[in-house]
Amino acid sequence: MFTLFETIVLCILGAALFLATIRLLRGPSVPDRILALDVMSMIAIGILGLYATATGDSALLDVAIGIAIIAFLATAGLAHYYLTHSESPSEAEVPVEETPKKRNSKS
Amino acid sequence: MSWITHTLFLLGSISMLLAAIGLLRFPDFYTRCHAGTKAASLGAGLILIGALVPIDDPDIAIRIWLTIFFIFLTIPVAGHLLGRAAFLRTHKQWPDDHFEDWNKNNRDQK
Numbered sequence: 208m209f210t211l212f213e214t215i216v217l218c219i220l221g222a223a224l225f226l227a228t229i230r231l232l233r234g235p236s237v238p239d240r241i242l243a244l245d246v247m248s249m250i251a252i253g254i255l256g257l258y259a260t261a262t263g264d265s266a267l268l269d270v271a272i273g274i275a276i277i278a279f280l281a282t283a284g285l286a287h288y289y290l291t292h293s294e295s296p297s298e299a300e301v302p303v304e305e306t307p308k309k310r311n312s313k314s
Numbered sequence: 315m316s317w318i319t320h321t322l323f324l325l326g327s328i329s330m331l332l333a334a335i336g337l338l339r340f341p342d343f344y345t346r347c348h349a350g351t352k353a354a355s356l357g358a359g360l361i362l363i364g365a366l367v368p369i370d371d372p373d374i375a376i377r378i379w380l381t382i383f384f385i386f387l388t389i390p391v392a393g394h395l396l397g398r399a400a401f402l403r404t405h406k407q408w409p410d411d412h413f414e415d416w417n418k419n420n421r422d423q424k
Contacts, residue, residue: 212320219327226334230346238343238400242350245392246337249354250330252381256358256365257323265374271362272381279388283395290399 213261217254224250241285248278322364330357343400351393358385 209217224247231243252271259267336349359382366378 223331223334246350253361256361260365268377282392286395286399
């Protein structure tokens, strides 16, 4: 069973996974979603490392290697797809989010 | 688990939480790319090194080293590919970054 410390670390990683999922769902452009998937795979590698240490099951580390390889291939492939297929929704009209406080711009 | 493992796990998970917060809160894609690649790979590396500490079997330790090596080899390449694709598809930049000033100064120095 998990100790208190492992539960706390799992809660922090779960909160990070939740925030990345929010960005994946509402990301205004396609590269935002791809990047959110990349971060989610990194968090999954972290959860697997914690779980392998907690249970002593070394087979989970092989799963971590597999997730790392698949995440890189997916990111490279999706970026290539986004670059070459111009019929995917263009980003020229995606708005940049507003800055919180207005700065007097002198440029 | 020893205190080294505890410290590394805590630092790595906090780094990953900061990466996710930056991914959610930054204003445009390039700053999100900055948060999501560097901090997340640092967190994964710290957690895997923390998992490496209590292990005696070199057969298992080499897998963790290979995972860390592979992460730090591929995440910059993936981030570069994403940023290049976004730049070539003319993503908008955050106006407070003041890229106009940067371009003007560089042109004046030439």
